[in-house]
Amino acid sequence: MAPATIATTIIVDLRSDTVTRPCADMLYAMVTAPVGDDVWGDDPTVNQLESEAAAMFGKEAGLFCPSGTMTNQIAIKCHTSPGDECICSDSAHIFLYEGGGMASNSGVQARVLPSDRGLISAKQIAAAINSCGIVYARTRLVCLENTTNKGGGTYYSASTLREISALCKARGLALHLDGARIFNAIEASKEYTPLDLGQIFDTISVCLSKGLGCPVGSLLLGSRDFIDRARRARKAMGGGIHQAGFIAAAGLFALKHNIKRLSEDHERAQQLGNALSGLSWVEKVEPVETNIVIVTLRPPLEPTFMQEQLKRRGLLVSSLAAGTIRLVTHLDVGQDAIDWACRVLKDFVPEDDVKDEAVSTAIY
Helix, strand or coil: CCCCECCCCCCEECCCHHHCCCCHHHHHHHHCCCCCCHHHCCCHHHHHHHHHHHHHCCCCEEEEECCHHHHHHHHHHHHCCCCEEEEEECCCHHHHCCCCHHHHHHCCEEEEECCECCECCHHHHHHHCCCCCCCCCEEEEEEEECCCCCCCCCCCCHHHHHHHHHHHHHHCCEEEEEECCHHHHHHHHCCCCHHHHHHHCCEEEEECCCCCCCCCCEEEEECHHHHHHHHHHHHHCCCCCCCCHHHHHHHHHHHHHCCCCHHHHHHHHHHHHHHHCCCCCEEEECCCCCCEEEEEECCCCCHHHHHHHHHHCCEECECCCCCEEEEECCCCCCHHHHHHHHHHHHHCCCCCCCECCCCCCCCC
């Protein structure tokens, strides 16, 4: 077989939905936003974003922060005291990908439960709640992730969420939602609305910089008293931003324009999953539920090799686990780009003798 001709221009970036860039209309909203000093509480655009997001989920107040990691970590800190325990899944972002923040920021330990692609059940949680004996860490908080990141975009059913919420209320536990991709879950499930989730969870973290396309920013939503305490924690963590309205304006634009279109990302992820199924180098494609596609490679292929080979053909993918690659659809990858990516994946034959020859390409 003749060596493959390789495109050196990156065409389609499917590493994550965090790689999106603001569109022209979002940029215009940002540069024309009225601003003040948010640390003083007088940035009108930030105040509007916090108010609108809180109302959307039926919460009393909101807090704008630079990242979802910060909103999660502030929630953990304000729900717990040092020596407490937080229950989460074994693939939770707060456990794996937030720099050990539970321990370093709050002095809290994690009780991680084996999950079904990131999802845990009320029965598991009930069994993991520590008794009141002084030798045990006090179970104080349950954190759920919806949709799941490492789990590949899976989402909770309404019945499971309500069962877990009822358990937490009965046992006096706080319930926090890591909603980094919560609007993907809402769109896919069709079983609950933002207002429903506001009743189920005590606090909610909503990320604006993934499927919604903002360059930066997340919101923490909860009761007014909780957000007052969270605002102090944000300051202590270095999260206060003065003229934050310029970036908050992107969030207002995204909440108005970029939620309904998430179904397009889900359809394109399904298309990628279908294209990958049955290929010679693919062992398994996990069921595609939202905008994330997880592919198990056929041994002895390794993710680093696949990432490099696909990159040289103009396609960027990522990997979160041994033996797998991940593809994530988002608003910067349109239908033409997905069609092209599917052709690249179907035509790809893993081989080492690739020809390093640049060809002219267009960027989607």
